Amino acid sequence: MKKLCKIFIFLFIFCILWNCIFKILWLEKTPIKYFYDEPKNSLDVVYVGSSNAYAHFNTTLAYHLYGFTTGMLSADSQPFAVVKYLIKESEKYQKPNLYVIDIAKLVDDLDSFGEGDIRKSTDSMKFSKNRNDAIDELLHYSKGKKDDCVNYYFSFLTYHNRWKNLSSQNFIGDNHLYKGYLLFDATVQQEPQQNYKWSVNTIKLQKENKKVLMNLIDYIQLEKLNTLFVIPIRTFQNKDDERLNDAISILKKEKMNVINFNDLKDFTVDFNKDFYNFAHLNVYGSTKYTIYFSNYLKENYSLKDRRNSKIYRSWDREYERFKTTFKELTNIKFEQYLSQIKS
C-alpha cells in the first residue's frame, strides 16, 4: 500500500511538473486556448473559423456594446474540416445560443494544408477524442503527411524543442489577444486594397469540400444546434467567391442561415483604410464589422446581457486593456473613434 501511494504521489508530482513546463513550452496562447480558460457554460456565442474570425470580430467590443460573450475557436489558416470537431469540443464545455461559422476556408483544397496549418488548430485543443478525430480527418485529406503522424497526436514531440525560443510571453501569457480578438502593431496598419466586387457567378464546390460541409450540416441538424454561417468581408482570389456562391446555395437548401458580408446593402468598409492585408480587416475595419455584426446578433438571437454580473468582470477588464492598447498603438482614444463611427 505504501509503495502504491509512493507511485501515485510520484506520478501526481510528475503530472503537475509536466503541466507547468509544457504550458510554457507549448504554443503561445492562442484563441482556442483562451476559449478553454472561460468558465463552463459562460459563453453566449462561439465563433469558429480561420484568422478572419479573430482578426475581424472584437469579442470585447461586442460584450461592451451588447453584453453577450463570444468565444473564439479559431486559428490561422484553420482547415474547414476541423470545424465539426471544434464544435463537438465546444459542446463539452459550453452551451452557447449560437455558433457563428466562418466559411472562408471551405473553398481551399483539402490537401493543400501543411503541417503548420493542421497543427495550429489541433495543437491548441485539449487531448481528447475530438482532437484525435480532427487529426485523423485532416491527415486523411492531407496526402503524404502521414509519415510522422504520431507527432500530431503527441504535440510534445514537437514542442519540447522550443526551450531555446522561450520569451517572456511564454511565461506571462500573450498580451496581444483580448478574449480571442487579436490586436498588435501589425493589425493597426492601413494597407489600401482594390475595391472588391463579389462575383455573381457560381462554380461547383470541390467534391471533398462539399462532403466536409455536408458532414458538418448533418452534425448540426442531428444536434439541433443554432448556427449562422458567415463569409467575411475581404478580397477573394482564384474564383473562391464563385465556389462560395455554391456553398451558399447548398446551405440555403439545407435551411441554414448565411450572411455574406461582401454582399450586404447596409454594411461595407473602406477598402483603402480598413484592411491591413487583402484578407484581414485592421482594427478600424474590425470595429465597424463588430458594431454591425454584434447588433445583428443581438437583434436576431436571444442573447443575454451579462454586463452587470460579477462572473463576467474579466470581460470588462479585457475591454479596458483593449482600449489602452488601441490608444498606445493609434494615439486615438477608442471611445472617440467609436463615437466617430457611430455618428
Added chain:
Amino acid sequence: MNLTSLVFLFFYLIIFIIYFIVPKKFQWIILSISSFIFLFYHNLSFATISQALIALLSAYLFGILIEKNLENGKSRKFLLFGIGLILIELIYLKYTNLFISTFNYIVRVFHIGSQQSYIYRNSLIGISYYSLIMISYLIDVYRGSCKAQKNIFKCALFMFYFPILTSGPFIRYNDMESELYSGHKFNYHTMCSGLLRICWGIFKVLVISQRLGYFVDGVYNNLALYNGFYVLIAALFFPLQLYTNFSGSIDIIMGISEILGIKLPENFKTPFFSKTITEFWRNWHITLGAWLKDYIFYPLLKSDIMQKLNRECKKIFGKKTGKKIPLYLSMLIMWILIGTWHGGAYTYIIGSGLLQFIFIFLEDILSPIVSKINIKLGINEETFSYKLYQVIRTYLLFSFSMIFFRATSISNAIDIIKNIFVWNPWVLFDHTSLYKTGLDLYNYHILIVSLIAMFVVQLLQRTGSVREKLCKQNIIFRWTIIYILIFSIIIFGCYGPGYDPTTFIYRQF
C-alpha cells in the same frame, strides 16, 4: 522498432502488464510472443520468416543431435554442420557485399572482368547477435557445459529475446536458462531500479549521442566545407557519440530486462577511464570480447596448428619470443573477426579490428621499454598526471581508429585524416564557426552540461552502483534527481520532427 520510440514504449508497457498478470510458468510464452512481434514488426515476409526458421532449426535440431551423439563421436560433425548452416546464412545475408567489394577491387587493379553491383538483402533485425548466440549455444552443448533445449519455442526465446536483438549484449545459454524460463515475481525495487536505468540510457542516447551526432554528421558529410579543427573535433566527438549511443541502448535493454526480473550480463564498464587499449577493450563491448575469447581465441590458440607453430617458433626464435608468435597470430585472427562482425566493409575491419590489434601489439611490445625509459627519466607511473596522460593517449588512439570505423570507405578515411592537418584554430574562438556545423550555442551548453553529468556518474560508478547510492539518499533528493533526469530527456532530448514551432504562431497569416 526503435528502443527510444513511443511505439516501443507502448509495446513494452503492454508486455509488462501481461507478463506480470499471467502465472509465472507462462511468462516465457509472453516473452516469446513479444520477441516474435518485435522480430517481424518492420519486416514480415516470406524471406525473413525463412531466415528465422533456418537459424532456429539449425540451432534447435543440431543442439539435440549433438547432445544425443556426444558419446559416439558424431557430435563434432553435427556441431560443424550446425555452425556451418548458421554461418552460411549470416555471410549470405550480411557479408556478400564484402566479397563483392573485394572482387571489384581486384577487377579494378588487374583490369579483368567487369565490376559487380552491390546486393542489399532483406535481413532480420539482430542477425549478427542471434547467429553468434546460437553458435555459442551449439558449442556449449558440444562441450557438455549445457543441455540442449528440447522445446523449440523456448529455444526460439533464447535466440530471439527481443531486447537484445538491437544492440546485444551477447548472452550464454547457461546464464540465461533460469532467467528466461523460470518466471519472476513483480518486485517494486527492481522496477524502480530498472526504470532509472532505462531513463539514464535514454538520456545518453537522446540528449548526448544525438546531439554529438549532429556535429559529427555535419562535418563528416561535408568534408569539402570543413577541415582542420572541425574534423579534429568531429573525430574526438565520434567515440563519445558511439559510446553514449551504444551504452545508452544497452542501459535501456538492461533496464527493460531488469523490470521483467531478467538479469543480463554487463557490456560496458567506464571504458574511457582505461589507461591502455587492452584495458579499454576489457571495458567496451565486454560480452563480444568474452565471446570471441571463449569461442575463437582460446580454441584457436589450443588448436593443433597453433601448437605445432608454437613448437616451430620456439625452435627458431627462442622460447620467449617464439611462444608469442602463435599468440599474436591468434589475436590477429580474433581482431579481424571482431572488425568483420561490426559490418561487412573493410573500414570496420581496419577501424575496429586491425588497428586495435596493432595498438595492443605495440602496447605489449613497447610497454617494457617505456617503463625502463620512465625509470631512467624519473617519471613516476603511479602519479595522477601520468595516469591522466595514459587515459588521454588511449582515447586519442581509439578516436583515430574510429575515423576508419565511421568513414564510408578507406579513401574517405584517408581524406578525413588529411583534412585534420589544416591549420585553422580560430574556428574555436571566433564564436560563429562552430555553430554552423549542426549545433548552436544553446545546444553546446546542453551538451557540455550533459557530458559533465555523465562524467560524474561514471566517476561514481567506479566505486559501485550509482543507483544503489541514489537509493540510499533521502526521498526529496532522490526524486529531484529523477525528475531532473526525466524532464531533461523530455525537453532536451533530440527527438520529434525538426520543426520550428515559432513559425506556427497565429500572427503569420
